[in-house]
Amino acid sequence: MTTNNVWFVTGASKGLGLTLVRQLLAAGYAVAATSRRLADLQQAVSADTARFLPLQMDLGSAESVREAIEATISTLGGLNVVVNNAGYGLVGGLEELTDQDARQNFDVNVFGLLHVLRAATPHLRQQRAGQVFNISSIGGFTGNFPGFGIYCGTKFAVAGITESYAAEMKDFNVHATVVYPGYFRTEFLSAGSLGTPQNPIAAYQSIRDSQVAHEQQINGNQPGDPVKAAQVLMQISEAESPPVHLFLGEDAYQLAAQKIAAVQQDLRQWQAVASATSFPVEA
Template sequence: MNTEKIWFVTGASKGLGLTLVKKLLKDGYKVVATSRSIEDLRAAVTEAADSFLPLEMNLKSEASVQQAIEKSISTFGKIDVVVNNAGYGLSGGLEELSDEEARENFDVNVFGALNVIRQVLPHLRKQQSGHIINVSSIGGFTGMFPGFGIYCATKFAMQGFTESLATEVKAFGIHASIVSPGYFRTNFLTAESLNVPKNPIEAYKEVRDSQDAHQNSINGNQPGDPEKGVAVIIAAAEAEHPPLHLFLGQDAYDLAYQKMELVKADLENWKELTTSTGF
């Protein structure tokens, strides 16, 4: 491990982000961790004071993000690995969720990550190295989850811009990776991390059943171990040739193949018409 690397992790006061920060500090890395609440961050991480820089950051404010990036570099001299982990879940059918609810999810999950990328890239280009790791979801690869259309859309967006990013920054010695976790046993499905529609429509039985399952049956029983998940993320960051797509969990692995088989079936079943459109 190259523990000289400086990590910058967003959404670090809970969930997978908090587990990652604690593991990095334990392994001897220097870590900048951001959260909406610096009090929550300081309460959650109490070790390795000399190696740890907690920062309050508003993802939706470019000025706030810029200040956090500049403070990180002035403290540790550089940033090597950026983990865009901050985000929240949103349950609700497309008809149920208001424009405001949908846009807020995009503002945090998509445009918040883009604000970080926009502000950190000049520094990474200057040093001709770096690795941007964007934490998506298996729901960013397959959208077959009733009641999670907007959330999946935010994560599909992250997958798309990260693929483009990887091609744009390759010439500068910078890597980009998409992490797509399945279900990990964090607080992601608790009330503080999973928003529900303000005006539910009871006619959507599948949506209500899915929401209930995620809040009650699945929450607390997720098969993924966060400690093992973050160890894989660190291993990917240390790899000479890191993956563009990194799926985490047996469930994510299986669901990814299910999606690919569905796409393949549609391609082959409709091949004759699909390929008949040329001049």
Template sequence: MKTKKVWFVTGASKGLGFTLVKKLLKEGFHVAATTRNADSLIKEIGDASELFLPLEVDLTDTSSVKASVEKSVAHFGRLDVIVNNAGYAQIGTLEELTDEEVKENFNVNVFGSLNVIRNVMPYLRNQKSGHIFNISSVGGLFGSFSGWGIYCSTKFAVAGFTEALAEEIKEFGVKATVVYPGYFRTDFLSKGSVRIPGQPVAEYTAARESENQHLNTINGNQANDPEKAAEVLIAVSREDNLPVHLLLGNDAYEILQNKIGILTRDAEQWKNYTLSTGL
């Protein structure tokens, strides 16, 4: 029987990451799971075992990430599938968010994933195989959400560097996929996973309406099932021809079509200006 793959999942104590880890273990995969507080993960799933390795990691600290990767390889002997899932939503308009709030969102959502990629790639490159899932968002496809500009920009960054990564690593037999989940019924919009601006500007009524809608209406009523998302990630990991882009949810598909329409209309409307710049 073929040995089950070894998965390395960040942000594993809640949301999609937690759901994925539970499903992977149920199916007999080996799982290294990172979180900021390993106690919560151990309480829910259990201590380290032949199949499971809980790791307390600060993803913004490259030495902490490096140590977690080394522990995972020492425990399981290899790594096969990496899921850069950790992240949080920072709500707030560009004017009202402080430099510190913006940098922290980028540190976790962008640089945390880059720290993981830098430290896992030597192993994947040497073994000539592996698959990296970088979890973006529908906010990485479409940024026209008032009060979500910084969060969306982090997710656009994830999409951009994954496209480049896929090209860079294919000569080693390693694949990369950027995942765009729509709204899934997890605790992503709960108080522990979303941050609001510390210095809100009252005049931004549209941003406050969007904030209230997400926290008080959308939260708990999302249309997509995280169990099914986990099943899709596992199923895709078994495919031979892996996608660079993977959308999850009817809403994600609709948002993509809307974005394509907007880009196409703008391109055609202003085509004369676009083509007027040649020498």
């Protein structure tokens, strides 16, 4: 640990967020951790130290988020690293999921993240230092997952927001990284973290197969170790030139390579036709 000693982590009562908080505390960092239910967080992290600040926070409330950021700075003495980790999965075809299903997923995964950025950025900008990790998903880089269109949409949004945020904050020496984890062995695919359609349509067999695979075969057998993922984030937080894009896990790298190859093939196949769309150059 060197300078980035105060972390703010959302969605910290389970999954990658919980693992990260535990690893940070073990390494000597100061951590403000948030959850919708404070009791869950306090039960999950039994750290009796002044370096740990558990906070109840409602991501849907800009005021609640602002109060959490202010409490972090006043109690722990600053703010160096922000981790937008809170979010949940949603499986279901675009025809199957309701408008409410979609909006709720965007409210948490995207607009909740924006609330945190708006509250934290003035402090980071004024101190001209800081690191922001926005946790997307490999599903935020490739959407080739039947039944995950809305969820992928939220995570693609996180990626786009992070790229622009990184460009906006460059002049203030604040770094932003979009994190694309592959499959890590957390509770993410459990019933409490994965929404499903109330009225599934029988015709979508590929979606049902994908849903069953994620809930029954993949869940509990993910190849990624969340402890190692947390350690990568800690290492990058201390790097002089953190990446804007961070793929986590061998599977994430493989899926990213497949997407890049597919895009390159489409570019080559249609370049002659699609690029011949400019006005003619006048002599």
